[in-house]
Amino acid sequence: MENSKSGYLPIGTGVTLSREDCPKTPEERERMNRVPYASAVGAIMYTMTCTRPDVAYALGVASRYQANPGEEHWKVVKTILKYLRRTKDQFLIYGESELKLKGYTDASFASDKDDSKSISGYVFTLNGGAVSWKSSKQATVADSTTEAEYIAASEVAKEAVWMKKFISELGVVPSIEEPIPLLCDNNGAIAQAKEPRSHQKSKHVLRRYHLIREIIERGDVKIEKVDGKENAADPFTKALGITQFDKHKWEVGMKYMTDWL
Template sequence: MSDIDSDKWLEAMKSEMDSMGSNQVWTLVDPPKGARPVGCKWVYKRKLGANGEVTAFKARLVAKGYTQRPGVDFEETYSPVAMAKSIRILLAIAAWYDYEIWQMDVKTAFLNGFVEEDIFMDQPEGFTVVGEEQKVCHLQSGSSIAYLVLYVDDILLIGNDVKMLGDIKAWLSTQFSMKDMGEASYILGIKIYRDRSRRLLGLTQSSYIEKVLKRFKMEHSKRGLLPMRHGIKLSKKQSPKTDEELKRMSDIPYASAVGSIQYAVQCTRPDVAYALRLTSRYQACAGKAHWDAVKSILKYLKRTKDMFLIYGGGELILEGYSDASFQSDDDDAKSQSGFVFKLNGGVVAWKSSKQDTTADSTTEAEYIAASEAAKEAVWMKNYIQELDVVPSIAEPVVIFCDNNGAIAQAKEPRSHHRSKHILRRYHLLREMVSRGDCRMDRVSSAKTQRIHLLSRCRKSLILNIWIRWV
């Protein structure tokens, strides 16, 4: 190993092998007749802290699972993963009540699972047992408030009872090899800031965005004013038409860039959701204009990398806003939907998406957008009710919309000649309103400009209003 940090990598490899032994991951056996042992390899990673500094050297021994046969060597498996919006909702509630937020990490969490299949693996190179070289590794089968949030091996403990949380941490440490990371400050690439005296909590991905900018060589680019220029149009007509254009675009990491931006949008950057959704449509046929649009997003992220989602100072009431842009897609004339939901002054859920049916009026487009927002509202209402600490969630979730026709459709069960063609599944909105899950209310167009960024390109003034609101 010729790396400058070779000593640290060797130490990490030895630590990994020690973990394998202490967790009794395998026993050495003679390979059964007909068995096909899988290979293995080492995967190395420098773990970075909130400020981009190296905090640990990780070495993982992994089996070459791609050589296994589905249904013979393995069946489906999974790790528990909390949705980003679930985490944001809990953090918004924690900021309101000033709950404790602690963090733990399960050391070598994947070693604690159990498998039903017989799996045989070659011994790791450099760690072959002397005198047992011919053998293979046989893998072995494996009024106080407290919330446990799991994301594979990362754990957030949120609650109001310090003793109870301490007891939970102590119990977890008896069951697994745990790392106590104290008060949560950095998880899943998201930095957490708290001002407990003012009951404020902020989330930012500045370090992650810096890493993305470096990956795509945009760290020295100009800073963009907007994620997408006002009035820009993208379509399949701008896709490569010649072999030379195709060759040029094949060398551009378009899909990788879109995927990297997607994680920021998923976690803390609703202001980029529309621009990303538009550019992601052309991953299979991206042209120069599409790539320029992606670079515009990266330039904008460079300027706003330190932007926060802030929770605090608002009411502990879930409320939503829905919006649509009518027939805005240049390829098929379909409309774009957008919605956001706020809790305790901050945004906890958002979405920007192209509608899958063609609307023939602004009312229909807005009605479809409101229907999608209502389905999200019902999910969040059920989730928050289970947490049992937000009394207001017993009331219908208010969804604000600036289209009188869409609101009337949601409240009125009768069929109208101009709306009878609307697909039945969108009329679920009426059912959700009638049973009290949500309520549609009128709001001025000036206020819905706050979420227009999720359904269309906007000018800088409106964008700034939207960002301040976030």
């Protein structure tokens, strides 16, 4: 990979992987068995978890096929590695905004080609940089965009409660005693989260996802509207073009050191 031409995105727009891309012949399987797919994914996973939220979505897509990867899956892994090589001088930089925790949540409805499940994504920022992030496939099939967004927000709200408790015990962020803003770009999901009881249209949603209502009611979180183009969790749910991708990277603190100086 050292001599590879560096990429500008960790995954291209329009790239969709599925089990259809898995090897179909003994020759293909033998060839892919010689590819260090799992070790490459593991190395990227370590990097992503520690300091590189910008590859979370691409890695989440590629990691689903570790048991039986195909050529198309391997191309995505190589694209991530090329991107990391090109951006090796980028860092998470803190100190450019106030010391307040803020969360963003988003979902991409029915975007998994294999089972039509949605992708959830979130990112929390503090003092100008990301401090917690995740891109993951939802456990259940949502039947609408609103439901997918509501499920995503519910999972993020639980993470917000944990972060609030952890940061509060550190005693270094006075504003943590205030409700944590959770920014969502779906009006329907926001309305459901603020609703004290279930209506007919949401009764089929698993009970555990309604915990967000209790979390909001007791003042741990306040869910607010954000424009879709300003939602920093967007790149955790889908592949974006370079302009939007770079914009959101900047918003979560991923910058070149020279940009900060």
